[in-house]
Amino acid sequence: KRVAILISGGGSNMVALARDMAGDHPARPVLVMANDPAAAGLARARDMGIDAAAVDHRPFRGDRAAFEAALMARLQEAAPDILCLAGFMRVLTEGFVARWQGRMLNIHPSLLPKYRGLDTHARALAAGDAEHGCTVHEVTPALDDGPILGQARVPVLPGDSPADLAARVLVEEHRLYPAVLRRFASGDRRPILTP
Numbered sequence: 001k002r003v004a005i006l007i008s009g010g011g012s013n014m015v016a017l018a019r020d021m022a023g024d025h026p027a028r029p030v031l032v033m034a035n036d037p038a039a040a041g042l043a044r045a046r047d048m049g050i051d052a053a054a055v056d057h058r059p060f061r062g063d064r065a066a067f068e069a070a071l072m073a074r075l076q077e078a079a080p081d082i083l084c085l086a087g088f089m090r091v092l093t094e095g096f097v098a099r100w101q102g103r104m105l106n107i108h109p110s111l112l113p114k115y116r117g118l119d120t121h122a123r124a125l126a127a128g129d130a131e132h133g134c135t136v137h138e139v140t141p142a143l144d145d146g147p148i149l150g151q152a153r154v155p156v157l158p159g160d161s162p163a164d165l166a167a168r169v170l171v172e173e174h175r176l177y178p179a180v181l182r183r184f185a186s187g188d189r190r191p192i193l194t195p
């Protein structure tokens with residue numbers, strides 16, 4: 001299976017996925033794409049020998065369809081079977097999602113369906129939750145809402161700042177996402193829900 005990974009920033013999840021695919025694995029990374037030419041993950045992808053490209057969303061000034069047409073053109077060159085959104089911070093239109101539905105995954109830093117959207121760690125702290133975590137799901141037109149393919153949980157500790165919690169969750173993201181992609185790429189859609 002050919003996997004394209006979409007990022008917006010550091011790409012730590014992309015690195016975790018790529019490292020896992022370097023071993024015996026049903027998939028391999030064929031492209032890393034960022035919506036920001038300055039995304040640090042682009043250089044990390046190239047350092048790992050993965051083709052990397054940027055499609056800057058800013059020139060499109062909110063014309064999402066035009067931006068996505070540019071994304072799609074670059075993706076079609078790479079001809080991926082699976083798309084992994086990994087720290088990708090742009091909302092995708094229904095049209096784009098429809099083209100990839102069933103073959104597009106995303107990782108979100110909360111225990112969905114709790115805390116869709118942004119600032120998930122601060123919201124979990126504000127709610128006084130005893131636990132938090134991350135979710136890998138199939139992407140559907142609704143934001144952070146598709147079938148859950150995996151979840152991992154972390155404790156919320158006394159005195160946690162949002163940054164402390166984000167760091168604890170990120171460690172689990174780097175374990176969960178590769179495990180889910182490995183299973184998904186082998187055709188198994190059973191969710192991975194750690195105890």
Ligand code: GRF
Nearest residue numbers: 009010011012013086087109
């Ligand atoms: C992190 O906040 C992570 O929780 C979320 O996207 C952000 C950046 O991730 N999935 P990455 O380091 O670019 O993969």
